[in-house]
Amino acid sequence: MLAQVAGRIFWMSRYLERSExxxxxxxxxxxxxxxxxxxxxxxxxxxLNIFGVEDTFRSRELYLTEYSVMQFLIARINNNSxxxxxxxxxxxxxxxxxxxxxxxxxxxxxELQIYVNEFSDRSVSxxxxxxxxxxxxxxCQMVNGLMITNQCRDHVYRFSKVGHLLERIDLxxxxxxxxxxxxxxxxxxxxxxxxxxxxxxxxxxxxxxxYRRSVGPMxxxxxxxxxxxxxETLPRSTIFCLKSIRSAILDLxxxxxxxxxxxxxxxxxxxxxxxxxxxKKSQQSIARLYNFSRKFTEEATKTLFLPRQT
Amino acid sequence: MKEQWxxxxxxxxxxxxxxxxxxxxxxARALVKxxxxxxxxxxxxxxxxxxxxxxxxxxxxxxxxxxxxxERPWPFDIIPRxxxxxxxxxxxxxxxQRTKALNLFIDDxxxxxxxxxxxxxxxxxxLDSPNFKTACSGFTPPYKAWANICGTDLxxxxxxxxxxxxxNLRVPSGVAYMLENRxxxxxxxxxxxxxxxxxxxxxxxLKLYQMLASLSPRKxxxxxxxxxxxxxxxxxxxxxxxxxxxxxxxxxxGSDLFVDKDNYVYMHTVDGSIKIDVIxxxxxDEYLDPEVFREDSMIGVxxxxxxxxxxxxxxxxxxxxxxxxxxxxxxxVPEIIKYYFxxxxxxxxxxxYKCSDPNELKVVKRxxxxxxxxxxxxxxxxxxxxxxxxxxxxxxxxxRLISKSPRKYIAQPTLKLSTSPTYIDQxxxxxxxxxxxxxxxxxxxxxxxxxxxxxxxxxxSLVVNxxxxxxxxxxxxxxxxx
Numbered sequence: 001m002l003a004q005v006a007g008r009i010f011w012m013s014r015y016l017e018r019s020e021x022x023x024x025x026x027x028x029x030x031x032x033x034x035x036x037x038x039x040x041x042x043x044x045x046x047x048l049n050i051f052g053v054e055d056t057f058r059s060r061e062l063y064l065t066e067y068s069v070m071q072f073l074i075a076r077i078n079n080n081s082x083x084x085x086x087x088x089x090x091x092x093x094x095x096x097x098x099x100x101x102x103x104x105x106x107x108x109x110x111e112l113q114i115y116v117n118e119f120s121d122r123s124v125s126x127x128x129x130x131x132x133x134x135x136x137x138x139x140c141q142m143v144n145g146l147m148i149t150n151q152c153r154d155h156v157y158r159f160s161k162v163g164h165l166l167e168r169i170d171l172x173x174x175x176x177x178x179x180x181x182x183x184x185x186x187x188x189x190x191x192x193x194x195x196x197x198x199x200x201x202x203x204x205x206x207x208x209x210x211y212r213r214s215v216g217p218m219x220x221x222x223x224x225x226x227x228x229x230x231x232e233t234l235p236r237s238t239i240f241c242l243k244s245i246r247s248a249i250l251d252l253x254x255x256x257x258x259x260x261x262x263x264x265x266x267x268x269x270x271x272x273x274x275x276x277x278x279x280k281k282s283q284q285s286i287a288r289l290y291n292f293s294r295k296f297t298e299e300a301t302k303t304l305f306l307p308r309q310t
Numbered sequence: 311m312k313e314q315w316x317x318x319x320x321x322x323x324x325x326x327x328x329x330x331x332x333x334x335x336x337x338a339r340a341l342v343k344x345x346x347x348x349x350x351x352x353x354x355x356x357x358x359x360x361x362x363x364x365x366x367x368x369x370x371x372x373x374x375x376x377x378x379x380x381e382r383p384w385p386f387d388i389i390p391r392x393x394x395x396x397x398x399x400x401x402x403x404x405x406x407q408r409t410k411a412l413n414l415f416i417d418d419x420x421x422x423x424x425x426x427x428x429x430x431x432x433x434x435x436x437l438d439s440p441n442f443k444t445a446c447s448g449f450t451p452p453y454k455a456w457a458n459i460c461g462t463d464l465x466x467x468x469x470x471x472x473x474x475x476x477x478n479l480r481v482p483s484g485v486a487y488m489l490e491n492r493x494x495x496x497x498x499x500x501x502x503x504x505x506x507x508x509x510x511x512x513x514x515x516l517k518l519y520q521m522l523a524s525l526s527p528r529k530x531x532x533x534x535x536x537x538x539x540x541x542x543x544x545x546x547x548x549x550x551x552x553x554x555x556x557x558x559x560x561x562x563x564g565s566d567l568f569v570d571k572d573n574y575v576y577m578h579t580v581d582g583s584i585k586i587d588v589i590x591x592x593x594x595d596e597y598l599d600p601e602v603f604r605e606d607s608m609i610g611v612x613x614x615x616x617x618x619x620x621x622x623x624x625x626x627x628x629x630x631x632x633x634x635x636x637x638x639x640x641x642x643v644p645e646i647i648k649y650y651f652x653x654x655x656x657x658x659x660x661x662x663y664k665c666s667d668p669n670e671l672k673v674v675k676r677x678x679x680x681x682x683x684x685x686x687x688x689x690x691x692x693x694x695x696x697x698x699x700x701x702x703x704x705x706x707x708x709x710r711l712i713s714k715s716p717r718k719y720i721a722q723p724t725l726k727l728s729t730s731p732t733y734i735d736q737x738x739x740x741x742x743x744x745x746x747x748x749x750x751x752x753x754x755x756x757x758x759x760x761x762x763x764x765x766x767x768x769x770x771s772l773v774v775n776x777x778x779x780x781x782x783x784x785x786x787x788x789x790x791x792x
Contacts (some may be wrong), residue, residue: 028501034503035510126501130497196510212555212556214558217556218520
């Protein structure tokens with residue numbers, strides 16, 4: 001497979017995963033806000049923090065309101081993390097690589113972009129938002145399903161899988177870190193609703209049902225974080241994603257640097273302790289996991305995606 | 311829709327949302343303002359969205375008619391019903407008191423029978439009841455909690471006070487619909503939540519799980535809990551599956567379980583037999599154990615009573631709890647509360663005439679036109695006579711029935727049940743409703759914030775059961791301080 005094509009498949013998948021998880025997260029967060037009474041609210045800035053865009057938001061928008069945050073996250077094309085932008089980039093990458101994709105995958109991604117273009121502006125208000133985002137999640141999942149059932153286990157499959165897994169790891173660490181920061185400390189906070197918040201977190205990562213069957217219906221911060229980071233059987237957990245990335249790159253030539261990055265991240269998960277989130281060791285692990293996607297992408301770009309200069 | 315709301319006339323019933331001059335009550339202000347402000351197209355759109363959501367989520371109930379089971383979509387009215395949190399806290403205290411007293415009563419009946427000896431409740435009333443199970447005598451479950459899940463039906467009279475209509479202590483249902491109602495409302499009317507502090511309801515599965523876990527004979531970190539269902543043809547199957555999934559426990563049928571020679575209960579799994587600690591059973595007593603009750607029961611577990619009496623398994627609700635789930639016992643509840651607690655009941659009951667008492671039987675026959683006559687062992691709103699709506703023939707028939715089997719009937723005055731604005735045929739109309747909160751009792755007791763509101767969709771009708779064409783509403787306990 002052409003080096004550049006591999007890179008584009010990788011990025012197409014990262015953007016698809018980003019679109020799906022943003023849609024799901026915004027819906028879960030909105031549902032959560034409806035249940036939290038005055039005094040126990042989470043800030044809208046917390047949602048911005050999960051996506052790492054609070055600073056960008058504050059530099060561009062004047063008011064921090066539900067509407068402006070939603071508009072920024074869903075419909076603003078000048079925000080590199082918005083849903084609209086992610087879907088556009090996914091489609092662009094798919095278009096350039098459509099010759100290596102199946103027709104159904106290309107069409108589904110293309111139709112997703114048409115849908116988001118047409119409806120994102122009017123889906124910012126509470127009234128329309130839920131169904132729109134639900135539809136976006138569904139279409140992204142369709143692409144996943146098509147890949148899994150129809151794609152030969154070739155390089156396309158491999159780099160697509162790696163791209164998805166990388167984004168998942170990224171969102172996991174940002175969600176856990178942001179939420180545990182937001183629910184800690186402040187004496188004015190009413191901790192009685194923390195269960196709702198952490199259950200909402202699990203829901204946003206599509207893991208609440210599995211958590212209930214594995215751990216039980218009680219959702220506390222520690223167990224929830226532990227499940228999402230370290231549960232070996234959960235396909236969305238950080239450790240599962242890291243190990244899957246590892247096996248996906250194992251038979252690539254030139255993978256030594258990549259393996260080193262992945263193995264270091266796997267060790268960080270080992271050092272992570274959900275019951276001591278603020279400890280030095282755990283904070284170090286979190287920092288390493290934050291940097292993982294950047295380091296991996298840099299290494300992959302260097303060793304795999306850039307056409308070799310002779 | 312503004313004119314609809316202005317024209318809305320509660321007449322001489324207590325209306326949940328509006329006062330007699332059609333002004334919104336405090337807890338309902340933002341709600342009414344919102345509904346006044348939307349167009350009729352918008353309203354119809356929301357109602358359709360609700361129907362779609364319910365269809366997509368698979369919220370259904372089944373109705374057996376003419377021998378076939380039909381899955382019907384859950385009939386949901388989009389206008390919520392509001393109750394202020396202060397009022398609700400008082401009601402919750404009353405419910406806890408009542409449930410505690412009933413549990414003490416059940417425990418007494420199966421043990422020392424002091425309340426019978428002291429003549430507070432006539433012996434034959436209790437021991438002649440088909441729900442009194444001799445197999446349960448001499449036993450006490452953990453915390454003396456027999457009816458771990460109680461669904462107590464409440465109504466409101468024309469003064470707005472809450473009255474207890476009925477206690478359901480065997481296998482009360484409806485809680486899953488309460489949870490789904492809130493889910494649907496959040497989806498189709500999310501803007502409403504902005505201006506309110508509404509107490510969330512979705513910690514019910516957690517509270518239920520904790521209560522069940524507290525009953526486990528084995529004191530282990532994660533007791534094995536199962537939900538025992540009669541199967542997919544049961545009208546409440548949706549709820550069985552919903553609750554099992556929400557709690558993360560196994561949904562089992564009788565054939566998945568067996569009782570071993572050691573009197574422990576096990577479930578068949580691909581990894582071998584696993585011992586279980588607590589069964590949340592949604593099967594009637596009569597079908598629970600063919601060794602003790604109906605021997606033709608195909609849905610029970612042979613030997614279950616053996617295991618229960620040996621304290622190797624806990625069952626919620628305990629077999630035999632139905633002895634207090636009887637409209638005749640209901641009429642003695644105020645005395646029961648006074649007997650065990652030396653307190654007045656915090657929550658009043660609907661005044662009730664016992665046909666089993668010869669004097670009261672005379673009163674009932676004389677006033678049958680103004681009374682509701684109910685079979686003591688009835689369910690689903692069937693087999694009752696609503697005096698004011700009845701024909702001479704129907705009244706004559708009932709006079710014969712109650713004379714022939716007086717213990718089988720009680721009578722209550724027709725109540726001026728409260729109403730609430732309901733969306734019917736694209737208009738806002740008052741319809742009567744009731745409320746079923748759920749009370750959980752294990753090592754602690756807990757009351758749902760609100761409960762399942764059931765509304766009679768037919769004008770003037772007082773029958774709210776879904777099997778008879780009733781609908782339901784989301785119930786909001788509103789923090790009035792906000």
